[in-house]
Amino acid sequence: MTMHVWGYLAEYEKERTEILDAVDTVFGSGQLVLGASVEGFEREFAEYHGLPHCVGVDNGTNALVLGLRALGIGPGDEVVTVSNTAAPTVVAIDAVGATPVFVDVHSDTYLMDVEQVEAAITPRTRCLLPVHLYGQCVDMAPLERIAEKHGLPILEDCAQAHGARHHGRTAGTMGKAAAFSFYPTKVLGAYGDGGATVTADPEVDANLRRLRYYGMETTYHVVRLPGYNSRLDEVQAEILRRKLTRLDDYVAKRQAIAQRYAEAFAGTDLVTPVTAPGNTHVYYVHVVRHPRRDAIIEALKAQDIHLNISYPWPVHTQKGFAHLGYKEGSLPVTEAAAKEIFSLPMYPSLTAGDQDRVIDALRGVLAKV
Structure with missing residues (x-):
């Protein structure tokens, strides 16, 4: 029998009844876009992290893109991050017109070497983007000190770190905002694409909600650009609600x-x-x-x-x-x-x-x- 590094069929067989019930719940709800399932998942995922705000989006890459946009990052800005990551981390930086600036990683954990970050900061630096890679967190306390010293927001890339802890703090709770992917392989994976950005800042939350919905606050009325069509799917949200409990x-x-x-x-x-x-x-x-x-x-x-x-x-x-x-x-x-x-x-x-x-x-x- 062929073996691969990941497979979902055994899990699906075990959870099949609940997964199909989630699909039926959405299809029978009368609302297929930004309905009760997305609202419920956003509330429950925020609660899991002890945060007030979660905005569900269509994939992890856009969770980063919208996170950067919500923090005001754009053309001409620099974002300090790592090269040892999945390409979408850096694709997201490029997508907002900013320039990634790389620092090296530790040879044992392959995580950002925070001691190199301050030397990479220039007058154009506008954000620090640590990647909690492979399932564990970057050393955040010294990074937070650097961010505070230079007045820079931290956007955590948590695509690979659902549920990870760092000195008792949960991944995604240590920056101005944090982006998650729910790609099927993830620790918390959907049955398709999905993502979310979490924050404790109500202004960042408001920006994220406008950004994912064409720049609108009210249907048909754009209040701020840029805007995207970047909504978490109701079916995926309902599946994620069930899986979040596990x-x-x-x-x-x-x-x-x-x-x-x-x-x-x-x-x-x-x-x-x-x-x-x-x-x-x-x-x-x-x-x-x-x-x-x-x-x-x-x-x-x-x-x-x-x-x-x-x-x-x-x-x-x-x-x-x-x-x-x-x-x-x-x-x-x-x-x-x-x-x-x-x-x-x-x-x-x-x-x-x-x-x-x-x-x-x-x-x-x-x-x-």
Whole structure:
């Protein structure tokens, strides 16, 4: 049987009755756009984070785009972030006309090296955008001090960190605003695209609501541009409401899978995930590292186990971002990691038997490469 790093069919089979009931609830409601399901999910997701405001949007990329717009970021501005991230983080910055400025990451966690941030700030810097990558949070206290010193808002990219904690604080509660993706693979995943931006600031919330609805506050009357058609779908919102009640359970299952991997590969030369001090890791992906990465992936593929690389090309090295002017070697830790990291299967419905198959196959390969 072919194995991949993620799959939803086993989870769907277990939750099928509830998922289909969510669909029927929406179809029978009489309102298919921005109705009770979106309102309910926004309220419940905000409550989960202890925040007053959540605005559901159509995908995680637009959660970032609208978040940046709501904070007043636009052409001519610079946003400090990382290159070791999914490209949408940087695509969103480009989409508002701003320029990404990259700092390197830590070699053990692959998270933003906050000590490099202040040197990257210029008179054009208007926002700091930390990425809570792979399931754990950036070191936020020093970043918050830098933000306060320079009068800069923080927009957290939480696409990979639903439910993660940092010194007791939940990912998404430590900046001016935070963006989430509900792409199906996420810790809290929809059955299609979806996203949300959360904030404690009522003005940011008002801006977000106008931005996602053409710049309107009242139907047919535009009060402020730019405006987008960027609404969270009612069906996805209702599904997410049901799944939100199990978010902590999903996290616990991911953590148990990660613990089994850690025990299985202890004593080998495979580098397993490091959790930064004060963090609770939710393991959106289980990223490991080995200098013979490519040979390992090919050997496992021959056994019908297909692994993934998150991410094989740092953003600053990709053709579409060549105009930013970064050269090979400019972010050495990021570039070195990209040559060696890969991800093992990680999702709550991964069975012990399937995990054993991965462990046994990988241990066998490690003994030979």
